[in-house]
Amino acid sequence: MRTHERVLAHLEEGIAAGRWGLGERLPGERQLAEDLGVSRPSVREAIRVLDALGIVRPGVGSGPTAGAVVIDRPAAGLGAAVRLHVATGTLPVRDVVATRVLLESWAVAQAAGRVADRAPGTAPHLEEARRLLARMEDDDVPAAEFLDLDQAFHLEFVRLAGNVLVEAVMTGLRGAIGGYVAVGIERLPSWPRTAARLRAEHRAVLDAVAAGDADAASAAVKAHIEGFSREAGV
Amino acid sequence: MRTHERVLAHLEEGIAAGRWGLGERLPGERQLAEDLGVSRPSVREAIRVLDALGIVRPGVGSGPTAGAVVIDRPAAGLGAAVRLHVATGTLPVRDVVATRVLLESWAVAQAAGRVADRAPGTAPHLEEARRLLARMEDDDVPAAEFLDLDQAFHLEFVRLAGNVLVEAVMTGLRGAIGGYVAVGIERLPSWPRTAARLRAEHRAVLDAVAAGDADAASAAVKAHIEGFSREAGV
DNA sequence: AGGGCGAAGTGGTCAGACCACATCCGCTAC
DNA sequence: GTAGCGGATGTGGTCTGACCACTTCGCCCT
Numbered sequence: 001m002r003t004h005e006r007v008l009a010h011l012e013e014g015i016a017a018g019r020w021g022l023g024e025r026l027p028g029e030r031q032l033a034e035d036l037g038v039s040r041p042s043v044r045e046a047i048r049v050l051d052a053l054g055i056v057r058p059g060v061g062s063g064p065t066a067g068a069v070v071i072d073r074p075a076a077g078l079g080a081a082v083r084l085h086v087a088t089g090t091l092p093v094r095d096v097v098a099t100r101v102l103l104e105s106w107a108v109a110q111a112a113g114r115v116a117d118r119a120p121g122t123a124p125h126l127e128e129a130r131r132l133l134a135r136m137e138d139d140d141v142p143a144a145e146f147l148d149l150d151q152a153f154h155l156e157f158v159r160l161a162g163n164v165l166v167e168a169v170m171t172g173l174r175g176a177i178g179g180y181v182a183v184g185i186e187r188l189p190s191w192p193r194t195a196a197r198l199r200a201e202h203r204a205v206l207d208a209v210a211a212g213d214a215d216a217a218s219a220a221v222k223a224h225i226e227g228f229s230r231e232a233g234v
Numbered sequence: 235m236r237t238h239e240r241v242l243a244h245l246e247e248g249i250a251a252g253r254w255g256l257g258e259r260l261p262g263e264r265q266l267a268e269d270l271g272v273s274r275p276s277v278r279e280a281i282r283v284l285d286a287l288g289i290v291r292p293g294v295g296s297g298p299t300a301g302a303v304v305i306d307r308p309a310a311g312l313g314a315a316v317r318l319h320v321a322t323g324t325l326p327v328r329d330v331v332a333t334r335v336l337l338e339s340w341a342v343a344q345a346a347g348r349v350a351d352r353a354p355g356t357a358p359h360l361e362e363a364r365r366l367l368a369r370m371e372d373d374d375v376p377a378a379e380f381l382d383l384d385q386a387f388h389l390e391f392v393r394l395a396g397n398v399l400v401e402a403v404m405t406g407l408r409g410a411i412g413g414y415v416a417v418g419i420e421r422l423p424s425w426p427r428t429a430a431r432l433r434a435e436h437r438a439v440l441d442a443v444a445a446g447d448a449d450a451a452s453a454a455v456k457a458h459i460e461g462f463s464r465e466a467g468v
Numbered sequence: 469a470g471g472g473c474g475a476a477g478t479g480g481t482c483a484g485a486c487c488a489c490a491t492c493c494g495c496t497a498c
Numbered sequence: 499g500t501a502g503c504g505g506a507t508g509t510g511g512t513c514t515g516a517c518c519a520c521t522t523c524g525c526c527c528t
Contacts, residue, residue: 003512004282016321028478039513041275044479045282048238052283053315055322060479061521067478072324074315081287081311082399087250088289090306095399102340102400165329166336168319169403237481262509273482278510294510295490301509 003038007046010036015055015070025067026056053077074164078172086176093180097229100173103166104154105222108205109214110161116212125160129153129206136199139192143185146195147178153202157209157221184232194231201227237272241280244270249289249304259301260290287311308398312406320410327414331463334407335456337400338388342443342451344395350446359394363387363440370433373426377419380429381412387436391443391455418466428465432458 001009014020026032029047033040047068050056054076056068085091115122132153136146151174158170188194201224208217235243248254260266263281267274281302284290288310290302319325349356366387370380385408392404422428435458442451 012318012321015318018323022322022324030478041278041514042512044275045279047479048279048282049286050318052286053311053318055318058479059521060519062477063522066521070322072319072322074319074325077287077315077319078312081308081315084246084249084284084287084289085306085308085311085402087246088256088304088306089252090256091308091398091402095397098397099399099403102336106336163329163332164325165316165333168325169333264509275483276481281510292510293490294488296508297491300490 003042004045007032007036007038007043008049011046011050020070022070022072025069028067052080074168075171078168079175082172083175086179093234096173096176096180097225097234100170100177101222101225103170104158104225105218107158107161107166107170108209108217108221110163111157112209112212112214112217114160114162115209116214122160125156126206126210129156132156133199133202133206136202143191147181150198151178157205160209180234181232184228184234187233188231194228198224198228237276238279241266241270241272241277242283245280245284254304256304256306259303262301286314308402309405312402313409316406317409320413327468330407330410330414331459331468334404334411335459337404338392338459339452339456341392341395341400341404342439342455343448344397345391346443346446346448346451348394348396349443350448356394359390360440360444363390366390367433367436367440370436377425381415384432385412391439394443414468415466418462418468421467422465428462432462435461
């Protein structure tokens with residue numbers, strides 16, 4: 001076993017055991033190196049991995065913001081992994097689209113269910129979705145910004161579904177999705193016409209969720225994603 | 235931007251551009267350091283991240299197996315990320331179970347569809363699933379080994395579904411699933427009785443997929459996972 | 469009592485060195 | 499001429515020691 005892997009195993013064990021909880025600080029790099037009898041570069045490599053996976057956030061200086069703080073950004077690691085694997089070419093865009101349909105259609109169904117059940121905390125998400133939709137109504141909004149709003153709109157329902165893992169995976173897919181959508185837009189016969197249709201579809205999804213109609217919401221988002229995918233020829 | 239992040243960006247750009255394809259070797263650490271005008275430790279940190287994400291595999295020595303080779307093990311990075319985020323406690327087991335139900339019920343439905351369509355390449359997966367099932371029949375098999383066979387059995391259908399991303403996520407979840415299942419088994423009133431039921435449920439899933447009945451397969455796997463989860467009280 | 473400045477401790481980076489390992493090539497012995 | 503062996507070469511893995519930028523805390527001087 002390589003040295004930095006021993007360090008990684010030690011840190012993971014400590015985190016799993018609750019020795020360092022969320023928001024707390026790991027021992028300093030020099031301290032860890034001495035404790036484990038390894039060199040500082042080896043410790044750094046281990047911490048770098050945790051950094052990349054969104055488990056810790058290294059902070060310079062002194063005081064409460066200094067040191068490697070245990071945080072939790074699941075989307076960071078998952079996003080980087082998905083993005084790079086798409087880059088290598090072994091993760092086909094087709095599979096990304098299919099997975100997106102699967103997760104999002106489930107998410108909006110869950111979201112609609114929560115709304116129908118009068119679950120607490122749903123209102124802010126719906127409000128945010130309405131706000132994003134309104135900003136997309138503007139014909140002058142450039143395509144790139146429209147895409148950002150579009151993605152934020154979709155993510156709002158995933159958050160509303162209330163599954164942290166699904167949300168993390170979807171957030172991680174965001175980069176890969178943005179990539180293929182941007183390419184797809186170039187191939188469209190007419191962006192303004194497509195944008196108009198996307199707006200209408202977004203409204204249908206929002207209405208279905210707000211009405212608590214899970215099946216309708218699910219079908220609407222499925223048609224929305226697959227329709228664009230087909231039209232853009234990805 | 236930190237130095238190692240510049241290196242990382244350079245490498246990602248090169249991989250995305252196809253400069254280093256699958257199976258090819260990155261330049262040596264010393265060479266990269268000189269090219270980018272940075273030190274070797276910074277290069278190493280960047281490569282370590284790619285290593286952790288399953289993008290490259292560092293190889294010592296000389297010849298074809300030496301150097302950082304571009305590979306692709308999507309499950310490596312996703313698995314590590316999921317495992318660690320579960321460890322921090324922000325990723326509830328409930329969400330992992332729900333996600334598993336979602337992905338697996340979709341996967342077996344897809345698998346059944348492929349079997350019904352007489353898609354090529356389905357037979358070996360079904361054969362492997364039968365083989366695993368047979369090994370689980372043995373009453374003397376210890377619980378730990380049963381779990382390994384169980385997970386392999388489930389993964390076989392995910393592979394059969396033919397979505398690389400879903401397969402990667404599920405493989406990544408394997409560690410987290412193994413953890414909660416092992417804990418759950420301790421709480422069971424009677425392991426032999428539960429094992430017998432699990433065997434029967436496995437057979438039902440396999441039969442439904444082999445028969446090409448997507449709905450039945452989906453319902454069977456959903457009941458299987460949720461049933462155990464409830465009984466084990468996770 | 470107040471303000472300023474330096475000590476201390478953090479991660480970020482660098483330079484240089486040595487090690488283990490795997491291959492490749494040229495020399496040597498047959 | 500050929501087969502075997504041993505060193506040259508190049509790879510990642512690790513270590514040591516050092517300096518830097520930054521942030522906070524506390525002592526000391528005014």
